[in-house]
Amino acid sequence: MSFIVTDNCQLCRYTDCVTVCPVDCFYGDETQLYINPNECINCGACEIECPVNAIFEESMLPLDKKYWSKVNAEKSIICQNITTRQEPHIEADLNKKKLGF
Ligand code: SF4
Numbered sequence: 001m002s003f004i005v006t007d008n009c010q011l012c013r014y015t016d017c018v019t020v021c022p023v024d025c026f027y028g029d030e031t032q033l034y035i036n037p038n039e040c041i042n043c044g045a046c047e048i049e050c051p052v053n054a055i056f057e058e059s060m061l062p063l064d065k066k067y068w069s070k071v072n073a074e075k076s077i078i079c080q081n082i083t084t085r086q087e088p089h090i091e092a093d094l095n096k097k098k099l100g101f
């Protein structure tokens with residue numbers, strides 16, 4: 001089991017999650033971030049930090065988001081390792097409001 005990033009991460013890039021990860025297991029492309037399930041140590045620190053509730057412990061994923069386990073596993077091995085805070089997406093604040101946070 002691992003923690004998983006889901007679609008609420010799109011248009012964010014606040015990257016609060018990255019700054020607390022003790023093993024630097026976040027990866028990203030132009031769309032969003034992903035967690036490498038083989039590197040995540042299940043500490044849960046990132047889940048608490050994410051301002052838009054994009055991160056779930058794998059067993060707690062809602063049914064309609066279960067497929068994100070596969071997406072994180074596949075994407076994290078081909079995307080760039082993100083280990084430092086990034087510039088927030090230009091629409092991050094707007095998207096956060098749209099998501100109800
Ligand atoms: S804080 Fe949450 S939404 Fe923002 S980049 Fe991290 S996982 Fe994605």
Ligand code: SF4
Pocket residue numbers: 003020021022023024025026035039040041042043044045046047
């Ligand atoms: S649960 Fe811990 S180790 Fe896993 S991605 Fe989040 S902060 Fe990193």
